[in-house]
Amino acid sequence: MPDEPETLEPTARPAGTIAPAAIVAPPGAAPIAGDSSAPGRAHRWTLGLVTLGLVLAALNLRPAITSLGALLEEISADLHMSGTVAGVLTSVPPLCFAIFGITAPRLARRFGPAAVVCAGMAAIFAGLVLRPLAGGTAGFLAASALALMGIAVSNVLMPVIVKRYFPDRIGSMTGLYSMALALGTSVAAAATVPMTQALGGDWRIGLGVWAAVAALAVLPWIPLVRDRDRGTSGTGTGTGAGTGNDARAGSGSRTRTRAEATASPAADKAAAPPRITRSRTAWALGCFFGLQATGAYITMGWMPQIFRDAGVPASTAGVLLAVTMVMGVPLAFVIPRLATRMKNQGPIAVALGLCGLSGYTGLFLAPAAGAWIWALLLGISNCSFPLALTMIGMRSRTGAGVVRLSAFAQSVGYLISIPGPLLVGVLYQHSGGRGLPIALMGGLMVPQMIVGTLAGRDRTVEDEC
16 A cells, blocks of 8 residues: 655745645656655656647647638638638637637546647647648638637646646746747748648648648647646646655645645635636736737738738748747747746736837838838737736636636637637728738737736736635
């Protein structure tokens, strides 16, 4: 019989980390951290596997969208889409993210976050396989929705996975997978058109290639599927992957510190899952997430077409979108680390918003002449996404709070972002040019900076619920 888990003295932890809990080994692995026969070995193996899974998952969270934007003109012509229908198509990602993202906490409670992410990667793979086979708009939208469903639940659970396994490295791990996400986004944007041309010019083959990349992302999560500890999703303090001094586990038993055993009612209340809808910070974070998502999906869906209308060749327009996306590779690693070192992240939100406003102004006045500059500025502005993810991890004290805040902020945010791409499609079709769409995109930077300042204040949702 395994020994009972010992009671540990409370130890100092960095601000924002979660309380220690038992770490459950994936099937087939040695016991983690508390097993004297292999102290730390299975723990390191699990963290390495999770790190690989995070990177591969992040690489697949945007190619389904940016590969579509690069070939939007060819797809629209082949499937007989009007500008309004194309606008609907570019609105599908945030719609799916809002609808399916809200289900992520419930799924994580029942099956475990790793199992849900594994299923999400499988859904992305299936959608990318089926999408090129569609014979009409309806089938194309349905296959896209399947892939986007997988992206939606994975989007919500990425901060949860980080908080669970790396509670003392939220900034660096968020930066790592944000960097991988930006890399996947930019590579898909730059490579789709040349790859399609090299494979014979059929857009169906050019889109279908990305299914192979999605298949790889399923593999690291399979050994973690049975890791169903519900600490991060329930009302407890969550599951952390700390050092050997942070947590020890018997045969599935929960470790309980002396501090937890003697916790006061006030502390129990503070550890309870927050009622997110009562938090002004949660609403500000949801609005910030929504406005940055609006700009990102308009950019991914329409920026190549805007450049093509200005006389830029199709292949160059795809590279310009890639430049915009690739800016997130270095900055997505730097910004979260910087944000975790600041009490107030509002100044970062304002700086990124000003870059976006400058980029849209240049795109309005001289889209072709300064194309590379505008692409760079918009790429910097799009790094509001890793900032939002970092603030999600910082605005709650517990794993349970992060799950709820992540689902709330992303679902509310994506609901807010739905009309943007659709409105751009309508304006693009009926105004006869790019002027009004670009003006809309630039105007949204102002409220984004305001709510970003509010979301960046040094407080947690538990303080307001």
